[in-house]
Amino acid sequence: MPLTTGIVGLPNVGKSTLFNAITRAGAESANYPFCTIDPNVGVVDVPDPRLQGLAEMVRPRKVTPTSFQFTDIAGLVKGASKGEGLGNQFLSHIREVDAIIHVVRCFEGGNITHVSGQVDPVSDMETINLELVLADLETVERRLNRVARQKKSGEAEAIKEHAVLEKLQQVLADGKPARSLELDEEELERIRSLNLLTLKKVLYAANVSEDDVAAPEENPHVQALQQQAAREGAETVVISAQLEAEIVELDGEERKQFLEDLGLESSGLDRLVSAAYRLLGLITYFTAGEQEVRAWTIREGTRAPQAAGVIHSDFERGFIRAEVISYEDLMRAGSQAAARDQGLLRSEGKDYVVKDGDVVHFRFNV
Numbered sequence: 001m002p003l004t005t006g007i008v009g010l011p012n013v014g015k016s017t018l019f020n021a022i023t024r025a026g027a028e029s030a031n032y033p034f035c036t037i038d039p040n041v042g043v044v045d046v047p048d049p050r051l052q053g054l055a056e057m058v059r060p061r062k063v064t065p066t067s068f069q070f071t072d073i074a075g076l077v078k079g080a081s082k083g084e085g086l087g088n089q090f091l092s093h094i095r096e097v098d099a100i101i102h103v104v105r106c107f108e109g110g111n112i113t114h115v116s117g118q119v120d121p122v123s124d125m126e127t128i129n130l131e132l133v134l135a136d137l138e139t140v141e142r143r144l145n146r147v148a149r150q151k152k153s154g155e156a157e158a159i160k161e162h163a164v165l166e167k168l169q170q171v172l173a174d175g176k177p178a179r180s181l182e183l184d185e186e187e188l189e190r191i192r193s194l195n196l197l198t199l200k201k202v203l204y205a206a207n208v209s210e211d212d213v214a215a216p217e218e219n220p221h222v223q224a225l226q227q228q229a230a231r232e233g234a235e236t237v238v239i240s241a242q243l244e245a246e247i248v249e250l251d252g253e254e255r256k257q258f259l260e261d262l263g264l265e266s267s268g269l270d271r272l273v274s275a276a277y278r279l280l281g282l283i284t285y286f287t288a289g290e291q292e293v294r295a296w297t298i299r300e301g302t303r304a305p306q307a308a309g310v311i312h313s314d315f316e317r318g319f320i321r322a323e324v325i326s327y328e329d330l331m332r333a334g335s336q337a338a339a340r341d342q343g344l345l346r347s348e349g350k351d352y353v354v355k356d357g358d359v360v361h362f363r364f365n366v
Contacts, residue, residue: 005099014207046068054330285356
């Protein structure tokens with residue numbers, strides 16, 4: 001699915017280290033600003049224990065998880081909205097992503113230079129957010145000037161768009177993000193082409209040291225970040241980028257034991273990927289057969305024909321019906337044959353909204 005989350009933050013907060021751990025892509029990481037100039041793009045599997053459960057039941061020849069795309073964007077600095085530190089170039093990269101993971105440094109350490117000279121997560125958050133707000137304000141004001149001329153001529157659509165832009169201008173001028181303004185679908189559609197930075201959903205990643213990862217509540221930087229993020233209605237995931245870079249080098253059993261020794265149930269990366277998946281309102285459905293058990297990504301609220309189209313356009317074009325069973329019902333039944341005998345398999349038409357965890361077999365004809 002062509003959705004991507006951009007990883008942003010100030011220089012030297014651990015973005016590229018985190019990106020390397022997520023994707024094992026080997027993006028350049030170094031202790032100097034603007035190390036990442038061109039955005040690195042990587043794809044990561046979405047962790048889902050249900051896929052393994054289906055594989056153990058069906059015993060397919062192949063198991064394919066669904067995936068998610070991350071883009072590592074260079075560190076922004078104060079003044080980025082005015083072009084400082086190649087700001088215009090980096091801001092344009094952010095415009096291309098669907099959501100933002102804002103990495104914030106929550107660890108001390110003299111060997112890693114902080115661009116402002118001290119670790120202050122709330123100040124770091126505000127620096128980045130303000131630059132995004134200022135960039136959006138400039139975008140909105142430019143558009144307002146053009147629409148104002150059309151409004152004078154009495155164009156109905158221009159009048160409506162102008163009203164939305166004025167509301168946005170006021171919110172942004174107050175230093176608040178565009179997403180803090182409650183806009184209906186019609187209003188959102190009128191400004192969609194602006195691709196505003198602060199209209200994108202945000203997830204904060206608190207990057208801590210290995211010593212703090214098991215007890216983040218004892219880290220005052222994490223606490224400050226979580227409180228500020230909560231005021232914005234945003235989620236925070238605590239993660240140690242350096243530690244995760246070590247974890248991804250371990251195999252399954254070593255990895256499991258390593259996490260247990262740290263007192264963790266899952267890796268920070270698994271939690272971050274899952275949180276990013278939720279942030280975009282994505283869900284997973286499954287197909288299961290002898291050839292392959294596979295997870296598929298769709299947006300929440302997707303109807304059956306469109307969900308089928310994720311597999312192949314012919315599936316959507318020739319959709320007849322979907323044979324559906326929930327993952328939980330299938331596991332309780334013990335097998336696909338038993339589920340069918342127990343009447344747990346449902347036949348759904350084109351108005352059916354696919355649910356997270358549905359196991360689906362599509363019938364189609366083209």
